[in-house]
Amino acid sequence: MISVAVIDDDPTTLKMMARILGNEGYEVHTFAEGMSFLMAIKHDSFDMVFLDLQLPDVNGIEILDLIKTDHSDTEVIIVTGHGSIANAVEATKKGAFHYLSKPCRKDDICLMAERAADKIQLRRENTLLKTDVGDDELLPGFIGKSKPMLAIFETIRKVAQVNCNVLLEAETGTGKQLTARAVHELGSRRDAPFVYFNCGGFTEELICSELFGHEKGAYTDAGSCKAGLFETAARGTVLLDEIGEMPLSMQVKLLHVLQERQILRVGGTVPIDLNIRIIAATNRDLKEMIRENKFREDLYYRLNVVTIRLPKLAERLEDLPLLVRHFINKANRGFDKKINTISPEALDILMHYHFPGNVRELENIIQHASALTEGQKLTVADLPGWLRKMHHPNSFNEDFLPLDEMEKRYISRVLKKTNHNIKAAGKILQIPRTTLWRRMKKYKLSGQD
Numbered sequence: 001m002i003s004v005a006v007i008d009d010d011p012t013t014l015k016m017m018a019r020i021l022g023n024e025g026y027e028v029h030t031f032a033e034g035m036s037f038l039m040a041i042k043h044d045s046f047d048m049v050f051l052d053l054q055l056p057d058v059n060g061i062e063i064l065d066l067i068k069t070d071h072s073d074t075e076v077i078i079v080t081g082h083g084s085i086a087n088a089v090e091a092t093k094k095g096a097f098h099y100l101s102k103p104c105r106k107d108d109i110c111l112m113a114e115r116a117a118d119k120i121q122l123r124r125e126n127t128l129l130k131t132d133v134g135d136d137e138l139l140p141g142f143i144g145k146s147k148p149m150l151a152i153f154e155t156i157r158k159v160a161q162v163n164c165n166v167l168l169e170a171e172t173g174t175g176k177q178l179t180a181r182a183v184h185e186l187g188s189r190r191d192a193p194f195v196y197f198n199c200g201g202f203t204e205e206l207i208c209s210e211l212f213g214h215e216k217g218a219y220t221d222a223g224s225c226k227a228g229l230f231e232t233a234a235r236g237t238v239l240l241d242e243i244g245e246m247p248l249s250m251q252v253k254l255l256h257v258l259q260e261r262q263i264l265r266v267g268g269t270v271p272i273d274l275n276i277r278i279i280a281a282t283n284r285d286l287k288e289m290i291r292e293n294k295f296r297e298d299l300y301y302r303l304n305v306v307t308i309r310l311p312k313l314a315e316r317l318e319d320l321p322l323l324v325r326h327f328i329n330k331a332n333r334g335f336d337k338k339i340n341t342i343s344p345e346a347l348d349i350l351m352h353y354h355f356p357g358n359v360r361e362l363e364n365i366i367q368h369a370s371a372l373t374e375g376q377k378l379t380v381a382d383l384p385g386w387l388r389k390m391h392h393p394n395s396f397n398e399d400f401l402p403l404d405e406m407e408k409r410y411i412s413r414v415l416k417k418t419n420h421n422i423k424a425a426g427k428i429l430q431i432p433r434t435t436l437w438r439r440m441k442k443y444k445l446s447g448q449d
């Protein structure tokens with residue numbers, strides 16, 4: 001939401017502006033005197049100000065100076081009567097965004113507000129990208145300020161203090177491994193090992209040998225004895241990834257171990273005490289697997305003393321700009337680059353994508369873009385082709401273009417010809433400047449006054 005203050009001593013203008021801007025979706029505050037605005041701005045701030053230069057009580061230019069000193073991000077649009085254009089021009093030199101001459105037309109007011117709003121929006125996005133990433137790392141390497149993520153961080157912090165098993169149920173690429181590590185690092189086991197084991201694709205025999213270890217001669221090719229991961233991880237944490245892929249017969253053995261809190265190496269006779277925290281992770285729906293008799297219910301309840309369900313990236317898009325910045329910084333370090341921002345158009349494409357591969361997919365996209373870009377800014381051109389196409393599915397038959405596409409291409413041609421000078425382009429196209437601005441905004445074309 002963008003907040004707008006309108007300062008004008010003429011009640012009719014004030015009312016009209018408030019109505020027009022309110023209808024456009026801005027949060028409008030009106031002030032009939034300069035003084036009341038100056039009082040308000042002591043404790044409030046506005047994104048945009050429409051300022052009448054000729055106020056009876058305070059000099060408009062003084063108000064402008066004050067805004068630009070104390071609220072430099074506020075965009076000021078000067079509203080001025082006939083005959084005082086020179087003052088308005090002077091005001092733009094002092095940092096005003098632009099000026100409107102009275103009587104103001106609805107279209108001009110809307111357009112001016114829209115252009116200032118674009119600038120404000122852009123600044124918001126860029127500020128976001130520039131602030132120190134450290135601020136957003138609630139846990140090391142872990143980014144997120146959205147409500148669901150704050151709740152997850154809270155759970156991780158609590159769980160880390162308690163010595164219980166944890167089940168992580170979430171889609172691929174949502175940060176299960178990162179979460180498991182955080183639980184380990186924040187708890188009392190942090191100085192002991194963190195051991196990872198992927199249960200997918202192994203036979204029961206292999207899993208047993210890996211997790212429990214084996215004695216010499218336990219298998220025909222077991223020439224020496226070997227400690228299993230559960231032993232290696234003593235006093236630490238074991239992450240059993242893809243637990244849903246564990247064969248049923250192995251699930252029974254794991255359950256037994258968890259109940260007894262002791263293991264026997266394969267071929268061994270001396271029980272070894274188990275002192276580990278088990279974190280199990282899966283992107284499958286274990287409850288559903290239980291119904292289909294593919295996962296043991298008793299094991300499920302052993303593992304899920306606490307269950308953490310991580311949100312999909314698409315459910316926490318407000319974290320996306322922070323993650324983008326995080327991955328840009330990571331890519332800068334890896335590729336020795338100095339990328340410092342992303343264009344609003346490129347960010348917009350990302351914000352509209354559904355990310356089936358979640359955070360990992362975003363990381364890959366940013367890595368790809370960072371590797372290819374030659375400048376300090378990631379742009380649409382740096383994004384993978386399939387993503388750009390998805391956003392602009394412009395596979396037209398070139399002989400029969402849709403009217404919009406035709407108009408876009410023609411305006412773009414005229415703009416190129418006039419060096420993006422809007423006044424000159426408007427003359428060729430024989431449409432008012434305001435109409436041209438609208439079209440350019442619609443088609444995302446750039447130009448200058």
Ligand SMILES: Nc1ncnc2c1ncn2[C@@H]1O[C@H](COP(=O)(O)OP(=O)(O)OP(=O)(O)O)[C@@H](O)[C@H]1O
Nearest residue numbers: 141142143144171172173174175176177178359360
């Ligand atoms: N909140 C986050 N902040 C920063 N990076 C994240 C976050 N979540 C995930 N990542 C990054 O995304 C990538 C995928 O995360 P991770 O490996 O933890 O996901 P996963 O859920 O285990 O995925 P899979 O199910 O495919 O194994 C990693 O590079 C990780 O660092």
Ligand SMILES: [Mg+2]
Nearest residue numbers: 173176177241
């Ligand atoms: Mg993983």
